[in-house]
Amino acid sequence: MTNVRIAGTGLTPFGEHSGRTGRDLFAEAGLDAVDGAGVDPADVDRLYYGNFMGELAEHQGHQGPLVAEAVGTTAPATRVEAACASGGVAVREGVEAIRSGTADVVLVGGAERMTDMGTEGATDGLSIAADDLYEIGAGITFPGAYALMASAYVEANDVDADDLAHVAVKNHGNALPNEKAHFRSEITIEDAVEAPRVATPLGLYDACPISDGAAAVVLVSEDYAEANDVEAPVSVTGTGQGGDRLALQDRDSLWRTPAAEDAAAEAYADAGIESSDVDCAEVHDCFTIAEVLATEALGFFEPGEGLAAARDGRTARDGDLPVNLSGGLKAKGHPVGATGVAQIAELTELLAGEHARSDAVENASVGVAHNAGGTVATATVHVLQAEDAEVDA
Amino acid sequence: MRHDGYDDLLDAIEEGNGFYLACPEDHGSLPPRRVCPECGSRELAEAPLPDSGEVVAATTVSVAGPQFADDAPYVTAIIDFGPVRLTGLVRDVDGEPDPGTVVGVGVAETVTTGDRVVAFRPR
Numbered sequence: 001m002t003n004v005r006i007a008g009t010g011l012t013p014f015g016e017h018s019g020r021t022g023r024d025l026f027a028e029a030g031l032d033a034v035d036g037a038g039v040d041p042a043d044v045d046r047l048y049y050g051n052f053m054g055e056l057a058e059h060q061g062h063q064g065p066l067v068a069e070a071v072g073t074t075a076p077a078t079r080v081e082a083a084c085a086s087g088g089v090a091v092r093e094g095v096e097a098i099r100s101g102t103a104d105v106v107l108v109g110g111a112e113r114m115t116d117m118g119t120e121g122a123t124d125g126l127s128i129a130a131d132d133l134y135e136i137g138a139g140i141t142f143p144g145a146y147a148l149m150a151s152a153y154v155e156a157n158d159v160d161a162d163d164l165a166h167v168a169v170k171n172h173g174n175a176l177p178n179e180k181a182h183f184r185s186e187i188t189i190e191d192a193v194e195a196p197r198v199a200t201p202l203g204l205y206d207a208c209p210i211s212d213g214a215a216a217v218v219l220v221s222e223d224y225a226e227a228n229d230v231e232a233p234v235s236v237t238g239t240g241q242g243g244d245r246l247a248l249q250d251r252d253s254l255w256r257t258p259a260a261e262d263a264a265a266e267a268y269a270d271a272g273i274e275s276s277d278v279d280c281a282e283v284h285d286c287f288t289i290a291e292v293l294a295t296e297a298l299g300f301f302e303p304g305e306g307l308a309a310a311r312d313g314r315t316a317r318d319g320d321l322p323v324n325l326s327g328g329l330k331a332k333g334h335p336v337g338a339t340g341v342a343q344i345a346e347l348t349e350l351l352a353g354e355h356a357r358s359d360a361v362e363n364a365s366v367g368v369a370h371n372a373g374g375t376v377a378t379a380t381v382h383v384l385q386a387e388d389a390e391v392d393a
Numbered sequence: 394m395r396h397d398g399y400d401d402l403l404d405a406i407e408e409g410n411g412f413y414l415a416c417p418e419d420h421g422s423l424p425p426r427r428v429c430p431e432c433g434s435r436e437l438a439e440a441p442l443p444d445s446g447e448v449v450a451a452t453t454v455s456v457a458g459p460q461f462a463d464d465a466p467y468v469t470a471i472i473d474f475g476p477v478r479l480t481g482l483v484r485d486v487d488g489e490p491d492p493g494t495v496v497g498v499g500v501a502e503t504v505t506t507g508d509r510v511v512a513f514r515p516r
Contacts, residue, residue, distance in 0.1 A: 124458035133399045134423065138480040138511055139454060139461050139469040139503075147452035148471060155450070155492050200453045200489060245430065249471045249478035250422075254450055 003222040004098045005232035006384070008037025009345035014213035014333030015182040016115045022051065022058055023070045025214035026111040029338075030071040033216035033345075034107065038230055044218075045103035047077035048093040050086030050110030051337035053125045054079075057113050071107065083129035084286060086110060087215065087340025088241075088371030088380030094219045095239045095382075104224040110342075111214035112335035122210045126336070129374035131247040143207055143287065145248055145375045147199035150289040152254035154201065157304040161201035163311045165192035167288035168205045168330060170316050175327025177356035182211050182333030206288040211333030215342035234348045238271025238383030240264060246377045260297035260370060260379035267368070268299075271383035275299030278321065279364035280350060282343040284372040284379075285328040291315075294370045295323060298381070317360040325350060325357035340371035344382060351386040398425025403509050407500045411442030413477040421476025445497050445516050446474035451489035463505040472496055472513055481511030490515065 010032030012025050026049070034041055047068045054060045064077035080090040087110035094106035114122045126142040135145065154161045169189055175181035192205035225232050242262030245251055252258075268274060275298060283298070285291035292306040300321055301309045309315060315323035326332045326346040329339060347367040349355035358364075367384045402424050405412055413421045414437040416429035421440070428435055451470035454461070461467065468483040470490065483490055484501060494515060501512035 119456065120459050120462060123456060124460070127458050133396060135480055136458075136460075137508070139457070139464065139467055139482055140480060141454055141456065141458055141461075143456065144452050144454045144469060147454075148450040148469075151450040151452060151489075151492075196455070197453070198456045202452075247480070249480045250430070254471070 001099050002101070004095050004236045005220050005222060005225050006217055006234045006236065006344065006348045007039060007220045007225065007230045007232040008033040008035070008218040009348050010036065010216040011180045011342055011345050012214045013180050014211045014335055017113065017212040018116055020113070020212065022054060022060070022063070022111045022113045023066050025113065025212065026067045026109055026216070027070040029111070029214040029216040030067070030107060030109050033218045034071060037218040037220070039105055039218055039220070041072040043105045044073045044075045044107045045105050046094065046097050047073065047075050047107045048090040049077060049079050050090040050340060051079055052081060052083055052086050052112060053336065056125045057117055067109065082378045083373035084284065084336050085340055085371045085373030085378040085380055086337045087342070088369070088382070089340070089378070091217070091340060091344055091382060092239045092241055092380055095236050098219055098221050104221045106219045107216060108219060108341055109214065109216035110337035110340065112337040113212045114210045114335060115212050119210065134247045134249060141199065143202055144199040146287040146289055147202045148248060149254050149293070149375060150201055153289060153292070156255055159307050162193050163307050164206055164288040164292070165189045166311045167285065167291050168192045170310070171285060171324050171328040171330040174317060174325050174357060175331035178327050178332060181327045181331055182209050183327070183331040202287055202289070208286050208329040208334040211335045213333060213335035213338050215338040215345050217341055217344050217348070233387040234351050234384055235387070236382055237385045238267035238273065240266030240270060240381045242379045244377045246374065248375050255293065256303060257293050257297045257372070257376040257379065259376050260294060260372060260381065263379040263381040264298045267381040267383050271385065273366060273383060277366050278368050279366050280322045280325060280361045281368045281370065282326060282328070282347050283323055283370040284339070285324055285330045286334055288330065290372065291323065291328065294372070298368060298370055317357065322360050325355070325360055340380065343369040343371060344384070347384050351384055403500050403511070406498055406511070411498060412439040413442050414438070415440040415476065419476070423477055440476070442498065443474045445495050446472040448490045448492050448494040448496060449473050449478065450492065451483060453489055460508070461503060461505055464503050470513065472498070479511055481513055483513045485514045
């Protein structure tokens, strides 16, 4: 089975791009990735594209060939939809296409255009990741669903919901030098705790913004990289995906995410690593509680101990396991279909020493990306390793 | 638009005859359903929904989608009825009910659209 290398990355700034289409956003990111990789677009064998709400936001379906055309290829192109994990699943499809030997060069990307929908429209659009009959019709919004998970976490573990503010403050701080981030402003614990509640116990600063943006990465086989002198020092060495019941009411626990636990176990086994080998992680912090649950599902902390770990600075830039050095969804932004791909792009740059926050993880060799769909009914985990990395399996 | 199965459940709750679907292994689920999601059995039969349930988790939603814009702020909660859990609005409460609070189930109309919605009230 061939090694899958990351040859190029591309990101638009995440934020408001009113008036720009998804295809244009993706063209910017996709062409950056292809140009950076030094790959001829004609060499692209496949394209996998994450997008969640194109029909609602842009009245546009069948986006695979549309975005392929936008970057100058007619390679077979498939749109991947898995709610907020659309990008992560697209990456997994790309990795597996190369591993299977059916492709040497895969352009993986994603984009979402959300801000033109307005807060009410985007809230409605995001909600359709939940169960329409059992949840949406009962008034569940995306923040509302995570608020129920946060409430259950607080109740089960006898912890203080105000401590979630530490996650928000950390990720805003991490995003400060990230030129692609939606929010580049510091906030304080008081700002977060005293902000208006969106859905109790979650407030305005517990939630990621509504963002426009696109991301892309070029994956190549090791053979292709060597034959074409493509410089690609970071590889995807592990991939995993897990699933769960769609509606929160049907889960055994409201505050555990077994889909992510399963995805992590599969990805770690695939890469031959343990959670203790991980140097840094980009996790799906659409809400502050989501980052806490992610760090537990990834095995960094025991169930129920992730919030205390965040409060104590263990996931901070100078902590023993920096999480979301990019700013995460919370501050970098969350254009849904782009998010899972953007995590791979940011991690690649972190491990290559080319990221604005690489100094926080000098000599890092192993990074993990965790991407969650809905209330984690879908989850993907990918392990990235820098070339020459030595890991005790 | 009517959703066969789920609207049948709302009709039944309105009439005081709420039900859920039970498989031979006593797993509970809600309609519409052709397969028990726990064990895969296709032998599903209607069983009476318990008269009351307990709050698992609740939240007050302040930022709503268009279907609930005029309802906000509103309390929504997941209620454990034993064999099944239901999600719906909680009416006649101040703030969110604590976990373990006992509620009964009914059907109400939303302020925004007048659509039917599962609604819980303290017992």
